Amino acid sequence: MASGPKVRSKGKRKPTKRPHSKKSDAFRIEDNKIIRQKKICPKCGAGVYLAQHVNRESCGKCGYTQFKKA
Numbered sequence: 001m002a003s004g005p006k007v008r009s010k011g012k013r014k015p016t017k018r019p020h021s022k023k024s025d026a027f028r029i030e031d032n033k034i035i036r037q038k039k040i041c042p043k044c045g046a047g048v049y050l051a052q053h054v055n056r057e058s059c060g061k062c063g064y065t066q067f068k069k070a
């Protein structure tokens with residue numbers, strides 16, 4: 001094992017700020033009907049949405065994964 005000081009990579013760190021949109025894209029209202037854009041995790045319940053993937057939907061909180069039917 002080398003006993004020298006740890007070399008840290010130089011370089012400016014770019015702040016990874018994401019623009020916070022105040023508008024919720026979880027659902028939208030159309031013709032007085034609430035159309036859900038995202039699916040709610042059946043394990044975590046309301047407020048936790050499943051991440052949309054190409055062939056599956058997964059919950060980032062509990063790890064629940066639901067495969068889409070082709």
Ligand SMILES: [Zn+2]
Nearest residue numbers: 041044059062
């Ligand atoms: Zn969950």
